[in-house]
Amino acid sequence: MELSPLLTLPSRAGARAGAVAPGLALTLLIALAATGVSRIVPAVGSALPALLIGVVVSLIRRPGGRFAAGVTFSSKFVLQIAVVLLGVQLSLSSVLVVGLQSLPVMLSTLAVCLLAAWGIGRALRIPRRERTLIGVGTGICGASAIAAVSPIIGAASSEIAYAVSTIFLFNAVAVLVFPLIGHALGMSTHAFGLFAGTAVNDTSSVVAAASLFATSALGFAVVVKLVRTLMIVPISVVLAVVEHRRRNSGAPLTVRRLVGLIPWFLVGFLVVATANSLVAIPPGLHDALVTVSVFLVAVALGGIGLSTDIGAIRRAGWRPLLLGAVLSTLVTLTSLGVLAVTGQL
Template identity: 65%
Template sequence: MQLTPVSTLPVRLVARGREVLPGALVCAAIAVVATVIGQAVPLLGSAIPAVVIGVAVACVRRPSARFAPGVGYAGKFVLQCAVVLLGAQLSLASIVRVGAESLPVMLSSLVVCLAAAWGIGRAMRVDRDLRILIGVGTGICGASAIAAVSPVIRARSSDISYAISTVFLFNVIAVVAFPAIGRAFGMTPHAFGLFAGTAVNDTSSVVAAASVFSASALGFAVVVKLVRTLMIIPISVGLAVVEARRGGEGGRRMTPGRALLLVPWFLVGFLVVAAVSSTGVVPPSVVDTLTTVSVFLVATALAGIGLSTDLRAIRTAGIRPLLLGAALSLLVTATTLVAMTLTGSLG
């Protein structure tokens, strides 16, 4: 095996930087606009505007050869970096405390959602990658889960855009419907925090729904939502194993060592950042900054995904993935209510 000389690394890095810079700057510019929109309309956030603007620009003119490398770089590597920084929002102490109460409810809804995504999605003839993305987006944490899983399964930009838009649509519906459901069931603020944190996906939508119900429900809802984010890890590792088997490695025995090698680097980074953040050595101001940066990087990456989107592929997919998203959202809501009733946490 011939190795590339280390001495040429600086030259290659500079050349790579020049190659990706134009397209990456375009994606960052779109992210700035999306961030401004997200600040003006907090419920919307910056992810959806970034995708929509990117798709709109692509409709007018697809990225040329000069911008294509940077657009692809933003949609992949920048996305992975964003996932790493998302770990700054987590505290291991909060995970242990909240997990003891919320884990049975979260696992119940997640298992039902993923099983339904596979079964119902297959019956509806929804593309495999698209039903995986809609399943993890609905069952775990919306755009963040889709962002983490898409590199593992090598999802197409069109599938990512469709999945994010589908999950977001039902998050908006949940913001309106969930406070009414909570009041109809006579939930306490604590119970509603568990309900919203488990059954609503995107953080901004969780915040919006909990705020509408009760200010005292907000804190617990957000912590439950962030604990739910950890489900990204086992799901992504499992998908990595499945992808390895689909790639022709199914005949080899899956040892713990080989399984460890399949863990994507950015998920390891996610856990490392979460562990460091939980020690308390990182000042809250730095955690807030890292969280803000991660949100901006997600917007930058989604702008790249939007610019790379093949609208013809979305039109070909039709309405069936949207109907799948509706079915999964209803199932997650119903399963969460049933699990809360069985565990005595509904009231």
């Protein structure tokens, strides 16, 4: 048996840690600053500030050389770990109870959003990966969905940055507009929680919108939003299959190949969500894990910001922004329509 790989493992691990340390430290500092911003302005969250701080630092002086490995590590591996830990926010009991109530609205808004992203995005001549990110970000759960999908489709940092910024812009609009819509339509707190949870993307924006409408709408809205997060899994698997067929000239998929296409971090996400349902995690530990998952998303987006190609964003122009506006409007109208049809408005 060859033992040399095992014998050299400590030195290789040490060398790897040394290589990523400078860049990782920089993204950690950015995440800390972004977390501070989120404490001052909770509706903003920490994801967008981390991305913007990273972009600003990159504009002043793009980190290369000894920082490059750590920045890449943050924007890829830390991002995947963050997705795994997002599972701690879900439990199977919540999925079953809330899922049954919200499923018609959730599936309708998701189907409309993804179909519109494909059709309207093509009509606007928006690149495939960019319209996919904006579509899943708007239809599922903002930055978390973008984080999960971007490694699968091989999205560039500039595409991720534009998609996250676009999603946040219309989330901010939703925070202000949704409570007005809710009061104008005379919604109950339950109906508004379902409306906000299925039509607003980022968790912090859902919390802000529900809080402005009525404190009693907050709990249900957040649970609906978290159940909606679970849609990341089937959408990611479908995208993995589509990417495989596209890269392999439509070659047929065997069961073995299909299983191999499922990203490890999505499996980890489901394992953590299942464990959260079966094991009584102490409240203090649970809250700490949620905080860590949110912080790691900020670390990853800090890395993405540092490696963003601003020129590519400029070249993208106004079309992706228009797509985000159209998709957000369609999701809002579809949610209200299904709520009305099902007698929940």
